[in-house]
């Protein structure tokens with residue numbers, strides 16, 4: 033997204049464009065990834081070495097409170113870490129690999145349908161939807177199958193030794 037877009041979104045929320053707000057929103061826009069606060073802090077420092085941790089964390093909270101940034105826990109695959117992404121993206125679900133932490137984004141009609149059904153059936157005005165799925169990515173599925181095989185093989189060997197004794 034262009035800087036003008038960022039500035040307009042800030043203005044809609046009644047916020048002034050400051051250097052640290054601009055840096056954080058740009059980083060989130062450009063990376064397209066789901067970054068935790070510490071990672072964002074390191075990237076922000078590369079742009080402006082004068083930024084300190086407190087400012088970055090405080091700015092992140094402000095952007096979150098004003099609805100410009102979304103905070104995710106991504107199935108807690110890494111414990112308590114929280115991840116951030118811009119809310120200016122199209123609505124999507126997060127699909128998290130619980131083994132390697134890879135995060136895929138799922139876009140599509142089913143999400144919009146769910147939102148409409150919630151609104152129709154429950155009479156809610158839905159402001160936000162957060163959908164997450166956890167499992168194993170295609171790469172980790174192969175590795176896991178191999179690990180399970182090795183574990184089974186190990187158990188067979190141990191059993192064979194035990195019966196020999």
Ligand SMILES: [Zn+2]
Pocket residue numbers: 129130131132133134168169170171172173
């Ligand atoms: Zn994986």
Ligand SMILES: [Zn+2]
Pocket residue numbers: 066117124126137
């Ligand atoms: Zn996302």
